[in-house]
Amino acid sequence: xxxxxxxxxxxxxxxGTCTGTSTSSTPPTSTPTAGTLGDCLTxxxxxxxxxxxxxxxxxxxxxxxxxxxxPAVIVLPTTTQHISDAVVCAAKCNVKVQPRGGGHxxxxxxxxxxxxxxIIDLQSFQTVSLDANNVATVGGGLRLGNLATAIYNQRQRxxxxxxxxxxxxxxxxxxGGFGYSSRAWGLTLDTIVGLDVVLANxxxxxxxxxxxxxxxxxxxxxxxxxxxxxVHQALRGAADSFGIVTAFYLQTVPAPPxxxxxxxxxxxxxxxxxxxxxxxxxxxxFAQNASVVDRNLGIGVYxxxxxxxxxxxxxxxxxxxxxxxxxxxxxxxxxxxxxxAKSITWIESLTELAxxxxxxxxxxxxxLHDDFFAKSLVVPSSAPFTTAALTSYFDYIIKNGxxxxxxxxxxxxxxxxxxxxxNAKPSTFSAYSDRTALWVLQHxxxxxxxxxxxxxGIIPFVQGLxxxxxxxxxxxxxxxxxxxxxxxxxxxxxxxxxxxAPTYARLLGIxxxxxxxxxxxxxxxxxx
Numbered sequence: 338x339x340x341x342x343x344x345x346x347x348x349x350x351x352x353g354t355c356t357g358t359s360t361s362s363t364p365p366t367s368t369p370t371a372g373t374l375g376d377c378l379t380x381x382x383x384x385x386x387x388x389x390x391x392x393x394x395x396x397x398x399x400x401x402x403x404x405x406x407x408p409a410v411i412v413l414p415t416t417t418q419h420i421s422d423a424v425v426c427a428a429k430c431n432v433k434v435q436p437r438g439g440g441h442x443x444x445x446x447x448x449x450x451x452x453x454x455x456i457i458d459l460q461s462f463q464t465v466s467l468d469a470n471n472v473a474t475v476g477g478g479l480r481l482g483n484l485a486t487a488i489y490n491q492r493q494r495x496x497x498x499x500x501x502x503x504x505x506x507x508x509x510x511x512x513g514g515f516g517y518s519s520r521a522w523g524l525t526l527d528t529i530v531g532l533d534v535v536l537a538n539x540x541x542x543x544x545x546x547x548x549x550x551x552x553x554x555x556x557x558x559x560x561x562x563x564x565x566x567x568v569h570q571a572l573r574g575a576a577d578s579f580g581i582v583t584a585f586y587l588q589t590v591p592a593p594p595x596x597x598x599x600x601x602x603x604x605x606x607x608x609x610x611x612x613x614x615x616x617x618x619x620x621x622x623f624a625q626n627a628s629v630v631d632r633n634l635g636i637g638v639y640x641x642x643x644x645x646x647x648x649x650x651x652x653x654x655x656x657x658x659x660x661x662x663x664x665x666x667x668x669x670x671x672x673x674x675x676x677x678a679k680s681i682t683w684i685e686s687l688t689e690l691a692x693x694x695x696x697x698x699x700x701x702x703x704x705l706h707d708d709f710f711a712k713s714l715v716v717p718s719s720a721p722f723t724t725a726a727l728t729s730y731f732d733y734i735i736k737n738g739x740x741x742x743x744x745x746x747x748x749x750x751x752x753x754x755x756x757x758x759x760n761a762k763p764s765t766f767s768a769y770s771d772r773t774a775l776w777v778l779q780h781x782x783x784x785x786x787x788x789x790x791x792x793x794g795i796i797p798f799v800q801g802l803x804x805x806x807x808x809x810x811x812x813x814x815x816x817x818x819x820x821x822x823x824x825x826x827x828x829x830x831x832x833x834x835x836x837x838a839p840t841y842a843r844l845l846g847i848x849x850x851x852x853x854x855x856x857x858x859x860x861x862x863x864x865x
Contacts, residue, residue, distance in 0.1 A: 439505020574768025
């Protein structure tokens with residue numbers, strides 16, 4: 338498809354892509370003076386930047402320019418002790434804390450989601466090493482492109498992750514982490530075997546599924562709290578509510594010797610809604626056809642009211658793709674206006690998916706930004722798109738999106754289908770509880786000019802894309818994907834969209850135990 342939508346203007350941080358206008362934000366009423374917090378941090382020799390610092394504006398610049406916030410302080414730690422001391426100071430001064438890895442939060446939660454928070458910038462934590470078991474120890478401030486090249490260069494290893502090389506591993510891995518290889522290898526989150534994390538009381542722990550066989554006790558202001566192995570689960574799906582991950586331990590896989598990279602541009606998809614619905618119904622049937630599709634096929638659909646394309650990767654031979662997969666995919670569809678299917682190396686595949694961005698990203702001074710509003714929609718395997726929903730969706734696009742005043746796109750990725758390793762995990766495996774998805778949609782509207790005021794029509798248009806589906810398929814509950822975090826949702830709406838009820842209840846209990854003061858906070862954090 339148009340990989341410009343994956344990794345150019347409109348880059349998806351959660352899939353792995355990177356595109357708004359500024360709005361004012363209201364500082365929290367309880368924010369202390371910078372001096373109070375600054376004095377505490379200075380006494381502990383924690384490196385910081387305040388609003389008076391020359392580089393504060395650059396460090397505080399959001400990825401999504403529509404949502405700027407002014408942190409009370411930006412911490413630039415070089416050691417875990419700096420992070421621990423900073424968290425303790427923030428708790429004493431009643432200042433909320435959020436980490437910043439790559440900084441690509443759609444809702445600017447990596448700037449706190451409000452003015453007046455403490456931001457802990459992890460740009461000094463970018464080391465990568467492989468142990469004898471090919472587990473990669475990865476700094477919490479590393480970007481995906483640097484991660485991919487490092488583990489490949491060291492030992493020809495690979496991980497499932499998104500396509501945009503500038504996205505940080507921190508938020509990506511702790512809230513999912515989808516890429517074309519995910520149906521074969523799972524989400525980035527699924528590869529986590531351990532995490533080094535600073536908790537709300539400043540303690541530094543190594544969390545694994547077995548690190549705490551029963552419970553362990555830490556003390557916060559003379560109150561013993563229970564912290565169990567469930568912390569490991571909570572960090573894998575909701576880490577920003579529980580701690581600062583300074584290092585990930587990720588189980589790598591051998592990089593495939595070759596990858597089939599493929600793409601087909603399909604014409605006439607925005608003429609008649611019923612016809613387009615029929616075409617997409619075929620794509621959906623194909624995606625569920627176990628005689629053709631297995632875990633080795635990654636699929637993404639892209640549309641923007643002008644272009645419509647199907648693209649992906651295949652871990653198999655080019656002959657098998659051309660002779661078995663391609664004919665069934667294209668059967669009944671209009672003849673593609675362009676067609677590509679070629680066998681290339683793993684690194685060449687990642688490079689092409691990055692759409693012109695170098696895999697090797699700057700370790701400081703990253704300066705890619707966008708101005709946008711996005712929403713997600715998860716289509717369950719048990720309730721695929723109905724004909725009515727698809728007809729309503731394409732009817733909305735034809736009427737409102739073909740000649741839209743502002744640029745937009747939709748990306749529809751296959752998460753489920755035959756043999757998907759995303760859905761092979763039980764819902765209890767981690768706090769990422771949605772293991773029944775067939776499709777995950779992202780609807781994304783942006784300005785195309787980051788210096789212009791944000792047009793009023795973008796948000797209702799994007800909301801309309803979601804509504805066109807949900808209103809025509811009211812019998813289905815459609816969750817959301819937390820890496821495409823939607824700032825328009827209330828805390829309750831976000832919790833219901835991103836977690837099932839048992840998972841959220843479990844997370845709430847862990848939050849009350851390990852962070853009762855809600856030190857780690859954003860507008861949609863656990864416990865809000």
